[in-house]
Amino acid sequence: MGIIAFIIIGLIAGLIARAILPGKQSMGLLATTLLGMVGSLVGGLIGSLFSRNGHFFDIRPSGIIMSVIGAIIVLLLVGAVGRRRVHA
Template identity: 60%
Template sequence: MSIIIFLVIGLIAGLIARAVVPGRQSMGIIATLILGVVGSFVGGLILSFLPGGEPFPSFNAAGLIGSIIGAIVVLLIYIAVRRRSGRTA
């Protein structure tokens, strides 16, 4: 997969995750991109544990959904860590 496509999918996953999770996330476009890329790795890891799942599947609907789910998980962890450290999200 091309690195450009990977970054675009990561950005889309990050934007969707930020839209789904309630509250205000003070993140710029680069932080959203990083959120989506890390979420893609987490989503690929989650999908690899499912029966018949392959680690980091090629680009398909399941991979995109896994990326979005992974980005949501990463965003929720990020919000929890920021709240615990005393910063407001």
């Protein structure tokens, strides 16, 4: 997968993750794209644990779904760290 495709899928995964999770996430377009890209890596790593084919960077519907799930996990972690920092 090329870097442009990785960025576009990251943006889409980040936007979907932010739309699924309730609450206010004060992120710009760049932060949303980075969220989706990191989520894509996290989702790919999680997906590779359950896959036997070894195709890590192929574009498939299951990979896009795992990218969104990974972005949701990253967004939850960022939210938890942010809340802990505010209350401390």
